[in-house]
Amino acid sequence: MxxxxxxxxxxxxxxxxxxxxxxxxxxxxxxxxxxxxxxxxxxxxxxxxxxxxxxxxxxxxxxxxxxxxxxxxxxxxxxxxxxxxxxxxxxxxxxxxxxxxxxxxxxxxxxxxxxxxxxxxxxxxxxxxxxxxxxxxxxxxxxxxxxxxxxxxxxxxxxxxxxxxxxxxxxxxxDHLETALGTCTVLGDVGLEPGSYQLLTAHRAENVDDPGALARIMRGVDDSGCQVVFGVQKEAYFAGRPCITLRDSTEWTETVACGWNVLVGTDPRTIAEAMRTFRPTGGRPQLFxxxxxxxxxxxxxxx
Structure with a gap:
């Protein structure tokens, strides 16, 4: 074939x-x-x-x-x-x-x-x-x-x-987890300790193409008081890490339904509160x- x-x-x-x-x-x-x-x-x-x-x-x-x-x-x-x-x-x-x-x-x-x-x-x-x-x-x-x-x-x-x-x-x-863990030096390069930071990604057009939306996101991140590195919702689930998604909808709805992902949109207060307090509410079933x-x-x- x-x-x-x-x-x-x-x-x-x-x-x-x-x-x-x-x-x-x-x-x-x-x-x-x-x-x-x-x-x-x-x-x-x-x-x-x-x-x-x-x-x-x-x-x-x-x-x-x-x-x-x-x-x-x-x-x-x-x-x-x-x-x-x-x-x-x-x-x-x-x-x-x-x-x-x-x-x-x-x-x-x-x-x-x-x-x-x-x-x-x-x-x-x-x-x-x-x-x-x-x-x-x-x-x-x-x-x-x-x-x-x-x-x-x-x-x-x-x-x-x-x-x-x-x-x-x-x-x-x-396939690549063991290699990544054995060769990655990014934490040392940027002076981070394991478990002491949160990973952020923002690339969807509705977030980054709108200056107002991007400003609200960054204000919420700044107000959280958390150490953030500029993350991906499905890969976070693979790795057993809770995820805060800066959107009002997601195609990976099962990660939300099982309590490991929360949709917060671009409201600064909601973002900051979720970053400080969100924790998974259930087990982590084998979804994928x-x-x-x-x-x-x-x-x-x-x-």
Whole structure:
């Protein structure tokens, strides 16, 4: 079987690493990099460190408005797919690269497999949410990280081709945890003691593209009195760390439901209070599989 894999953004490179290793043991993979993240720090470095094969084609699309970027990707992926004639097209996540790959496959009648199918934040203001919904409805093989995603698809009338495989990000986490713990020097580099700080990430457009929202976030962080390093909600769960999410919605609703993640939006008082007082309220169930999602994905692809 020949699989055409479409990647373009940093998280997709991480997700693809364990799947590509498992896939290439028994199948042929042709890797298309759209160039959505195109500088060395966000692309080539990840291929080297994670052992992902070098792309067979780099479309070098770069950044741009959603329509122009997605359209250019669609044209490029379509041309590659016509030339390569794959048996299946594989996409990951919820980026414009994901959407472009799914559209190309659908228009060329190539079966589409979507890794991380079924995630929903239920907020259509997010471009990623639109990409998720459209991609899932175009895909014939929907590879879900957990049961919550299956339920989301069922509510949209999608039941055929749905499989729970676990989370490929957890595969990558397990694969690289020992190396990271043994080689990471960041705490010493910035003068931190284990357990004495909180990790912050802010990258969603609704937070960082709005100066007022970003100012409110930073004011709340400052008012908390906690030591903060400029973190990721799902990886926090993997590592057994509570998470405060600076959004009003999340596609990882199960982390909220089990009490390890809390949504605080951008209100400074709510942020500061959560940083001082939020603690998990329950056990930490195995929501995202056992670190063998890549093997299950390849099994599904081969059926």
């Amino acid at each position: 020949k699989v055409l894999t479409v990647l373009g953004a940093r998280p997709q490179f991480i997700k693809a690493a364990p799947v590509s290793r498992a896939l290439r043991r028994s199948h042929e993979e042709f890797l298309v990099h759209t160039g959505q993240h195109y500088d060395d720090a966000m692309s080539d470095l990840f291929f080297r460190q994670l052992g992902i094969p070098a792309p067979d084609v780099n479309l070098e699309i770069g950044s741009g408005a959603h329509g122009a970027q997605t359209g250019a990707m669609l044209a490029g992926i379509e041309a590659v797919a016509i030339e390569q004639r794959p048996d299946r097209l594989l996409v990951y996540g919820d980026t414009n690269s994901t959407l472009a790959g799914a559209l190309a496959g659908a228009k060329l009648h190539i079966p589409i497999a979507h890794v991380e199918a079924g995630l929903r934040s239920h907020d259509r203001r997010m471009p990623e949410e639109v990409n998720r919904v459209v991609t899932d409805h175009l895909s014939d093989l929907l590879l879900c990280p957990g049961q919550v995603a299956v339920g989301n698809l069922a509510r949209e009338g999608i039941a055929k081709g749905v499989h729970v495989v676990g989370d490929v990000m957890f595969d990558a986490f397990c 599989g056992d670190g063998r999602a890549a093997e299950r994905i390849v099994d599904c692809l081969g059926q």
